[in-house]
Amino acid sequence: MAKTLACRDVGVDCPYVSRGETEEKLMVEVAEHAKEVHGYTQEQLEDPEMMKKVKAAIKTE
Numbered sequence: 001m002a003k004t005l006a007c008r009d010v011g012v013d014c015p016y017v018s019r020g021e022t023e024e025k026l027m028v029e030v031a032e033h034a035k036e037v038h039g040y041t042q043e044q045l046e047d048p049e050m051m052k053k054v055k056a057a058i059k060t061e
């Protein structure tokens with residue numbers, strides 16, 4: 001069982017899908033991608049509204 005998160009599911013126009021064995025690993029992936037590709041700051045990623053949006057978009061495969 002893997003956890004996935006598609007950028008487009010959080011409202012970003014990007015075909016990337018992050019993947020992780022656990023939600024924790026997935027969040028690390030997501031944060032790296034968001035910072036490198038989308039220019040988010042750590043602060044923006046830790047925003048409670050952002051976290052809520054991200055967690056709601058996580059799918060289990």
Ligand SMILES: [Zn+2]
Pocket residue numbers: 007012014015016033037038
């Ligand atoms: Zn992306």
